Amino acid sequence: MKKAPAPTRTQGAFSEQLSFLPKPVFSPKWPSHTTIAGRVLSELLQGEWLDHQNLIDGVSSWRLSAYVKTLKYMGWPIESFPKHSPSKQCPGRSVAIYALPPDVIAQVQEMRGAA
16 A cells, blocks of 8 residues: 655745635735834835844834734734844844735735836
């Protein structure tokens, strides 16, 4: 008897699980552009991948995960991925990097008439 083939992972960072349910309507809330959450969203909508160092360099704040959480509560499907980031004190350290899926960026551009 032959063994069943091992399952394979979908290639790419933004894989999507198949579902028989319809996708929910994309209607996130927009933060004020003068807030740090608004600035983070602006960067993500440009296709940037952000980690905490980007936020420290850009606005002198280290709480990127808090702003990402706020944006997720507002309906933005921000993805996070681990990034190996060793330091002298912790050689095995990893941090999160955040991005918006390309299809979400395209959808926002289409909604705003920029596509």
